[in-house]
Amino acid sequence: MFLSVVLSTLRQWHRSRKTARELGALTDRELSDIGLTRGDISKAVRQGR
Template identity: 55%
Template sequence: MTTIETNRSAAVGGIGNIVAQFISLFATWNDTRVTRRELGRLSDRELDDIGLCRGDIERIARG
């Protein structure tokens, strides 16, 4: 009985870790997407005002 409970809690923890990693990956992807979209909406002049060019957007978004 003890072995079953130990294995069960290890399996539940493993699934929890997978879910937590998925949520973290999704949050990172979404932050990158939002940053890329918002910087892409700026004009070239606005980007220049903050010291960026269009080529910098991807690098900044991936941060």
């Protein structure tokens, strides 16, 4: 049980970091096209937007 919770948390953390990296690689224009600014990236990742 404990191990599954830890693994699940690590997987979620890894997915969030990957998403943040991918969004960070976009240009400001591309971010604007999807309704984000560079400053919105961390909030969007946290909220799963």
